[in-house]
Amino acid sequence: MDVDPAFLAAHEDLVYELENLGFVEREPGHWCGALTTPTGDNDVEVRFEYPYPMRPPRVKVPAFESTWHQEVDGALCLWSESSPGHFPWLEPGKLVAKVVEWIANTEAGWAGGTADLDLERYWTQSTQYRLLILPDIGTIPEWIRLGHDQNQKLLSYKGSDAPRHAKSRATRHRNGYVVDIGEPPQPPRDWDGLAACLPNPDEVLELLQSRRVDVLVVRYSLAGEVGGFALENAAQGRLQPSLLGLPVAQDTEDVRLLRSGHLASGLGDKTVAVVGVGSVGSFVADGLARAGVRKLILIDDGRLRPGHLPRHAARGPVGWRKVDAMAAMLEPEIAINRVPTRVLDLDSARNLLEVADCVVDATANEVTTELLRLAAAEQGKQFVCTYLENDGQDLIADVMPIESGAAHKSPQRQPLAGAGVESGCGDLVSPTAPYAVQEAALMAVRVTLQLLSVEAPPARRIVREYSW
Secondary structure, three states: OOOOHHHHHHHHHHHHHHHHOOOEEEEOOEEEEEEEEOOEEEEEEEEOOOOOOOOOOEEEOOOOOOOOOEOOOOOEOOOOOOOOOOOHHHOOOHHHHHHHHHHHHHHOOOOOOOOOOOHHHHOOEOOOOOEEEEOOOOOOOOEEEEEEEOOOOEEEEEEOOOOOOOOOOOOOEEEEEEEEOOOOOOOOOOHHHHHOOOOOHHHHHHHHHOOOOOEEEEEEEEOOEEEEEEEEEOOOOOOOOOEEEEEEEEOOHHHHOOOOOOOHHHOOOOEEEEEOOOHHHHHHHHHHHHHOOOEEEEEOOOEOOHHHHHHOOOOOOOOOEHHHHHHHHHOOOOEEEEEOOOOOOHHHHHHHHHHOOEEEEOOOOHHHHHHHHHHHHHHOOOEEEEEEEOOOOEEEEEEEOOOOOOOOOOOOOOOOOOOEEOOOOOOEEOOOOHHHHHHHHHHHHHHHHHHHOOOOOOOOEEEEEOOO
């Protein structure tokens, strides 16, 4: 296999560093030595094996066989999957420093360290299920009912009740039982380790052996975080239960906002009106919801046709009103006020600007834009207007009203393709590509979020021009 010369040089430097620290190669790719920490010397093993160098070498400290931030075979977890840097383990001194830091954190009990929140990896993994989805694991009741999807190998929370007796595997749900082990001194890796952490191990064992429990959910705390993992009761009736690891994913508002951006926490009580829920407007609504806006007013009188689908966020149902199709996609997480009409007069425009914290005009209709402009001027407010020109070669997101003389003028371009006709009285269908529609929508989302935020003044305009 060909290896990049830069990797070879970095690897040789790393080996030279280990040699200078007294490490010896016991067998090809397996180096052994000792690293010094404030508490003394610690034997360390370093293995350079696949997928190194794409991943760090496998490092073990035999003195710590069962502690936090280790793989199931005892290899140290030194970098997370999202670790910054370009192959940091190949940078001079970084691997050794990281191992010394890991040893120091372990000796200190990981006080103030990051939480180790995937303890199911220490157990043999379930093959029947791949994921258990729960609400807030800190508040779920002791007994839970779980629905199961065999095709997706998925379990999900369906409610709470305690089973009266053992049940047949043919039933449509699984029984879950929740135990809390507090802050364990080390990760439980088998039944004996788990039982040592339980306040009622005999009772839990009886529930497992009697087949009343299909899934044992283990709640714990570490470094100020509450986590959990699940264990499938794979062989009930034995003296020692056979438990298989299963990861838990929490489905809460906070978890859903983790990847919504730094403004998300301040958007939950904001209301945004999107006028025109066609191609651009549908992706504006979707983008705002993903960013943390939880109240939307959707205004559009159109119905979803087959020809709309390539450029519309809602992939169906065809024939539904566009506002209903978007509501079906976004509810119940997002509160949707559906308005299946158009903005046809100044009073409607005034009302929208009064009830919404921000209005986005995605109609590409000059009459609607002018009504909103007049109403905004009366009220001393702003709104966002987004549209495309020249078959999607020019994308504009404006904060309205525009200052005098600042209107954007797109250059004259040759049409990219002939426009088609789907419906209406001579209405032409632009050949604008779906990706241009989505880009214009996300430009409008960015400007809208800036208007809603007090952190920074909004951009007056975002314009992108492309030539094909």
